[in-house]
Amino acid sequence: MSELHSRFSPLPWMQSVFASLVAQAKEDRFPHALMLEGTEGSGKLHLAKALAAYLLCDNRATQDSACGHCKHCELMLAESHGDYREIMPEEAGKQIKVSAIRELSEFVSGSSLLGGVKVVVLAPVSAMNISASNALLKTLEEPSGNTVLILVSHAGGQVMPTIRSRCQTVKPPAAESAMVLAWLGQQFDLDAAVFDRLKALAPSAPLRMRDYLESNMLSEIDAMLALLSGLLKRELTVTEVSEVWAGDQPVQRMLWLSQWLKEITEVAITEDEAFVIHPAARKMFVYLSSRHSALVLSNLYQESVRALGHLRASNNLNPVLIFEQLLGKWLALMSSTSSAK
Numbered sequence: 001m002s003e004l005h006s007r008f009s010p011l012p013w014m015q016s017v018f019a020s021l022v023a024q025a026k027e028d029r030f031p032h033a034l035m036l037e038g039t040e041g042s043g044k045l046h047l048a049k050a051l052a053a054y055l056l057c058d059n060r061a062t063q064d065s066a067c068g069h070c071k072h073c074e075l076m077l078a079e080s081h082g083d084y085r086e087i088m089p090e091e092a093g094k095q096i097k098v099s100a101i102r103e104l105s106e107f108v109s110g111s112s113l114l115g116g117v118k119v120v121v122l123a124p125v126s127a128m129n130i131s132a133s134n135a136l137l138k139t140l141e142e143p144s145g146n147t148v149l150i151l152v153s154h155a156g157g158q159v160m161p162t163i164r165s166r167c168q169t170v171k172p173p174a175a176e177s178a179m180v181l182a183w184l185g186q187q188f189d190l191d192a193a194v195f196d197r198l199k200a201l202a203p204s205a206p207l208r209m210r211d212y213l214e215s216n217m218l219s220e221i222d223a224m225l226a227l228l229s230g231l232l233k234r235e236l237t238v239t240e241v242s243e244v245w246a247g248d249q250p251v252q253r254m255l256w257l258s259q260w261l262k263e264i265t266e267v268a269i270t271e272d273e274a275f276v277i278h279p280a281a282r283k284m285f286v287y288l289s290s291r292h293s294a295l296v297l298s299n300l301y302q303e304s305v306r307a308l309g310h311l312r313a314s315n316n317l318n319p320v321l322i323f324e325q326l327l328g329k330w331l332a333l334m335s336s337t338s339s340a341k
């Protein structure tokens with residue numbers, strides 16, 4: 001398989017939607033503005049780039065994906081195709097700059113350098129603020145001639161209705177488990193139990209599952225659960241644990257603590273321990289859920305959400321203190337009961 005094929009072929013679970021969009025292009029029915037909508041981490045950006053490479057390829061009339069050897073494909077591989085633009089935030093999680101959208105409108109109104117179609121991939125739509133969205137809207141309203149815009153939108157993200165109404169929206173179907181397992185299995189050594197945890201952590205998001213495997217996320221989580229268990233058994237103090245977590249990815253850790261309080265509350269409501277994602281936590285969480293009412297647990301969950309907000313706002317509150325306050329309440333769950341269940 002050529003380099004282009006690994007970079008510009010759709011991921012296995014995106015192949016059918018890719019094929020139907022390619023068929024649309026062959027019949028000259030490819031929209032001027034396409035919006036790919038779905039779960040973050042499902043591979044929409046990869047699909048958008050595969051479509052862009054195909055639309056730019058010289059041999060597209062006789063091929064079902066970018067050919068990999070024409071002048072256009074070579075320029076795409078070298079990331080120097082003059083008729084292709086990618087608009088994304090400079091850093092993950094940041095906004096797309098208005099200036100980037102202004103440059104985009106110049107690109108759209110200008111003529112093609114290589115005499116063919118021009119393609120823009122913009123991701124994600126929700127990273128545009130109001131000014132950037134309005135600037136994009138102007139571009140969408142003006143006849144864009146031979147330019148195709150492919151917008152990537154994460155499910156749940158904000159999209160201005162006026163932008164949405166000017167795009168053809170395509171929602172790729174969720175990846176089938178067997179396909180994702182086969183794809184991850186080619187890259188990592190993983191068993192069914194690990195795959196089940198990944199699916200629960202990142203539903204319908206195979207690329208996030210891959211990131212979790214690459215960053216050894218599950219071992220990190222297990223290590224954190226071991227500390228939590230040590231705290232609840234009073235082998236460690238609230239301050240000791242708080243200092244460790246506040247000093248290393250505090251927001252991520254608070255997200256997990258919050259997720260776990262949600263799981264414990266769900267078990268208290270349903271008495272179904274399947275809500276606990278990580279096997280190492282099951283006994284501990286089921287025990288806590290049996291000692292307290294769903295109301296008490298849900299209040300603590302709400303408190304963790306507020307703590308998360310404080311950590312994200314970084315409004316000079318001491319992160320160690322934020323963890324100490326919350327962990328003190330976790331510890332109190334062990335020494336009291338609030339439910340006669």
Ligand SMILES: [Zn+2]
Pocket residue numbers: 056057058059066067068069070071072073
């Ligand atoms: Zn080509």
